[in-house]
Amino acid sequence: MPNGAPTKITQGSWTKGGIGESTLRPDGTLKVTGEFAYSSDMWHEDMLWGQILRSTVAHAEIVSIDTSEALATPGVYAVMTYDDLPTEVRTYGLEIQDTPVLAHGKVRHHGEPVAIVAADHPETARRAAAKIKVEYRELPVITDEASATAPDAILIHENRTDHHCGHVPHPNIVHRQPIVRGDVAEARRRADVIVEGEYHFGMQDQAFLGPESGLAVPAEDGGVDLYVATQWLHADLRQIAPVLGLPEDKVRMTLAGVGGAFGGREDLSMQIHACLLALRTGKPVKIVYNRFESFFGHVHRHPAKLYYEHGATKDGKLTHVKCRIVLDGGAYASSSPAVVGNASSLGVGPYVVDDVDIEAIALYTNNPPCGAMRGFGAVQACFAYEAQMDKTAEKLGMDPVEFRRLNAMSQGAVMPTGQVVDSPAPVAELLRRVKARPMPPERQWESSEGADVRQLPGGLSNTTHGEGVVRGVGYAVGIKNVGFSEGFDDYSTAKVRMEVVAGEAVATVHTAMAEVGQGGITVHAQIARTELGIGRVTIHPADTQVGSAGSTSASRQTYVTGGAVRHACELVREQVLEIGRRRFGSYHPAWATAELLLEGGKVVTDGGEVLADLVDVLGDEVVEIEREWRHRPTEPFDLRTGQGNGHVQYSFAAHRAVVEVDTELGLVKVVELACAQDVGKALNPLSVVGQIQGGTTQGLGIAVMEEIVVDPRTAKVRNPSFTDYLIPTILDTPTIPVDVLELADDHAPYGLRGIGEAPTLSSTPAVLAAIRNATGLELNRTPVRPEHLTGMA
């Protein structure tokens, strides 16, 4: 095992730490003090360093690749191109296997992997890669809907055979999902006001702090052990093994320390490259991207153009919504089809509208590939429909919160897909709560010593002492699905073991769940304590020696893998009680007649009578159970009408943003972003608040600063660094008061609701609404930059 590989973590005291308690993360202190071993910290004796050569142009035919000089570099062990791949499987992909392991004949986006190098020093590998000569014949770039669907457009992917290619209107469209319900033409006639809008959503990066990295160690049996920071071990495995020509049991994967993910690790990055080089050289190979490479090494959030029409009667009821959402998927499919499904099915927002006409598409272009990111299609739609709700309210002369309340969905509402929302949907209540909060004081920057610039737009840059500063307030609410949708078999697996160790009954929980910061590591231990009535729980490192846990995405892990852990614990408990009945049943009638519980390390009756100590019940026996667990099945959306029970569960959050805008310079200070969210049941309240605050901040980022800028003439990324891709600092992050509702969803374990994404949705439109309120500007794009606020774009 390499240095820095994960080890078992035992948590917990004797009786505390069940669900509902704010137990602390076992890795929290290590991370804060810099001692946590991230995937980039791993080290193995005799290891080599891998380096990827990436395309310098976005769209080109590869005329030739000359690796001779790189191969001749002292310290270089291997150089591989497409021609060196060991099997006929040379592409991969989450849903559509359209992504080349190494470019073949053509590159389709800036930064596409063309060749890989292994050397005994990272700098040697880097310099050798730079010596590889690639001759490109450049092709025109496709960068938007018009260029992608032009009659003579070059096809990004020729000869498509994927299961979407039959129903798309153009081969440069990955997937199209219409959703039609009711009669929009008829409803339109009832509308007293009609509001149209066109919106643009910029390309956001996940900007996780730990760049892509991992270590592949060749094994004696011809297989490989791969330690990597990822979001879904088994999905990686399914894509890696065929390219290597190995059966899946010879590619043994272990999750290494993950420094954030937010969707950006759902697709493969360096996994196959490291394995290829390790198998080729017979030596362990480590690959670590730097920040520059990381901007090219993972998919981003889809930029989008969104066209909306809302109609309403003068008493404030929505008559209809028409919309068209064009997502730019970039050069490869990644999870674009599922993002289309979300954007379309959630495209109206948490409102009751009987007559809808929705269309969402994702394009193939030569822009950077886009895929999963926190909020997944629902984020782009929420930005647009919430702007529309404000615009419509204004046209009606109504208060924007009151207008939302009049149209808010509640339990029993019917989605545009025809699906009935069959658990609490407290949309109006969430809005009421954020609105009822006291306002932060006016002119909060004033102190006895003058203006505190840290509280003003511009912050430490000292651009205003109050001049030009105007306050604005804005509201937004959003709806996000939880779990994988559209008929996907979205299961998880947990293995739970119970035994006596050193005179104490302990449990071990083993899943393949990727802990990326979401807190599953804490929650699994809490569930085991609650279900098994013991204190000490060990969390086994996540690996592929246990069944799939599914992805750490879609706000699903506490629901699905948490559900699997609970289910396995219940089965273990039954077996433990069975052992107890066998051993001690004859001593007390309650073993046969009473409902038995495990509490405080003992078997007790529901009346509280202690029957036996678990240590005595178990003795030398080990109880171990591995089981898959599934939530309710979902259905695909009809390809023509979009009808279908496509989603597992819905999650709702609302925000109120209070901003100060320097209207002369176009600089923004978000003063407060209050959030209210229904979480069903807070398994770990501290983690819940942390997730909501983090999601809120990520939403603020896309509102006022975060954007990958792609040159429309070349399709090249212009700002692949933290110097020019800005994420919020603590001075940009406002106070985030959080109001947590717990309205149980009876279909979910403990009534819980997935929480990680919903706050990312409504945060952005709330901030935009507040800036519009302060400036009176229309602001149809996000992020909003100083030049947009000053008319200098």
Add this chain to the structure above:
Amino acid sequence: MDFLRPATWEEALAAKAEHPTAVPIAGGTDVMVEINFDHRRPEYLMDLNRIGELHEWETEDDSVRLGASVPYSKIMERLRTELPGLALASHTVASPQIRNRGGVGGNLGTASPAGDAHPALLAAGAEVEVASVRGTRLIPIDDFYTGVKRNALAPDELIRAVRVKKADGPQQYAKVGTRNAMVIAVCAFGLALHPETRTVRTGIGSAAPTPVRARAAEEFLNAALEEGGFWDNGRIITPSLARQFAELCAAACNPIDDVRGTATYRRHAVGVLARRTLTWTWESYRGSARTSKGAA
């Protein structure tokens, strides 16, 4: 790459004479970024950190001799009174960690138009003390910036210090970035009132190929203040006067469109900063003038 580690200033000058291509490094906050990104591969790197005097400053009767390696955090904490414009500029530099390492010598050596110290040095009328085995010379800051990331240093010269007159009047500094901390300037503006000479000086950052002064704006304002007797009567600067000054400052820019901002916005923002910093400094001057009168 050879790593030179002179123990004394004289050794450093001798090494620089022998290896004119040697790149001096102190805090490393610019140079290391360039090396890590492989934007430059200097033949020689000269570490100046063993030379203690570069980290020191001397306060003389009417000026400060600020060692090239004195970190920004020290300027903020210890030289607020003497060098208020530069102290404000130092506040806007990157993060606390970088402010603990980086100093004015590096900003001058790199001579990027986006260097945060330049507008403050221009407004204060600093002189750059450079030295070689041939001797020491003082380069007026107005003559120091010669092109995009180019300065007036000869190949064998090193930056020893900057000499800045102690503030004889209020100074201000403001910078526009698209984040409220830790951000590279979209544009920046420094302004200093010099009541002793009855002049106003300015400095503009990130809005031209080099840091520049708004000379026409200064001349206009100096004349207007003189004509109206402002320095003596402490009158309020009228909005129209401030606006004309701001327009001339904006006109002094020669900015580009880039990923950080548009040229139009930069010109506009420099105008706004010019108007605001003039108002702040002049109000402060009027306030102090009134206070001293009251005391007398």
